[in-house]
Amino acid sequence: DGGITQSPKYLFRKEGQNVTLSCEQNLNHDAMYWYRQDPGQGLRLIYYSQIVNDFQKGDIAEGYSVSREKKESFPLTVTSAQKNPTAFYLCASSTGQFSGNTIYFGEGSWLTVV
Amino acid sequence: AQTVTQSQPEMSVQEAETVTLSCTYDTSESDYYLFWYKQPPSRQMILVIRQEAYKQQNATENRFSVNFQKAAKSFSLKISDSQLGDAAMYFCAYRRFQGAQKLVFGQGTRLTINP
Numbered sequence: 001d002g003g004i005t006q007s008p009k010y011l012f013r014k015e016g017q018n019v020t021l022s023c024e025q026n027l028n029h030d031a032m033y034w035y036r037q038d039p040g041q042g043l044r045l046i047y048y049s050q051i052v053n054d055f056q057k058g059d060i061a062e063g064y065s066v067s068r069e070k071k072e073s074f075p076l077t078v079t080s081a082q083k084n085p086t087a088f089y090l091c092a093s094s095t096g097q098f099s100g101n102t103i104y105f106g107e108g109s110w111l112t113v114v
Numbered sequence: 115a116q117t118v119t120q121s122q123p124e125m126s127v128q129e130a131e132t133v134t135l136s137c138t139y140d141t142s143e144s145d146y147y148l149f150w151y152k153q154p155p156s157r158q159m160i161l162v163i164r165q166e167a168y169k170q171q172n173a174t175e176n177r178f179s180v181n182f183q184k185a186a187k188s189f190s191l192k193i194s195d196s197q198l199g200d201a202a203m204y205f206c207a208y209r210r211f212q213g214a215q216k217l218v219f220g221q222g223t224r225l226t227i228n229p
Binding site for chain 2: 031088090094102
């Protein structure tokens with residue numbers, strides 16, 4: 001089935017560790033996004049990529065890093081510089097060629113600092 | 115920068131009744147897209163309805179319809195014949211017509227359906 005796969009579903013991070021959240025899509029979409037959601041709040045954009053080998057910072061990029069080496073993959077690394085990483089992380093994608101096209105979301109990943 | 119505001123943190127409605135969720139936004143652009151997304155307890159983000167700013171006609175999808183007031187920068191969602199499965203967080207979102215194709219979200223409204 002076509003869609004966006006995020007893994008792992010649940011991840012625990014110790015203080016000072018870097019962790020990487022995986023996002024893979026088989027929709028042949030050009031654009032991919034990472035959003036963060038804190039309890040009871042809306043989604044905030046971390047990073048986005050409109051084409052392979054290119055990405056831009058979103059509103060809350062500090063403490064995060066990404067790469068876009070392949071069209072179908074857009075992993076997010078939460079570094080030790082991110083002071084409050086506990087949150088729900090959503091990956092999304094769209095064709096990127098027409099702004100009216102729907103942005104599709106993955107099922108999300110929970111990250112907890114222990 | 116564009117902003118989206120949902121002034122109702124929580125709403126409740128009786129099953130089979132109609133409920134309206136409010137959304138206002140701020141932008142200096144004339145062309146853009148507006149969306150309503152639903153997030154059930156599973157946390158999956160599901161597109162409910164979208165509206166193109168250049169269209170005067172309000173979008174409808176079955177029991178869901180919007181009231182788009184461009185001059186007032188208002189974009190409300192009406193849910194008719196509410197069903198228990200409609201219970202969720204609802205997010206209003208804005209997307210530019212050109213440039214960065216990212217979504218800007220409001221804070222969300224938690225909708226409860228009372229049987």
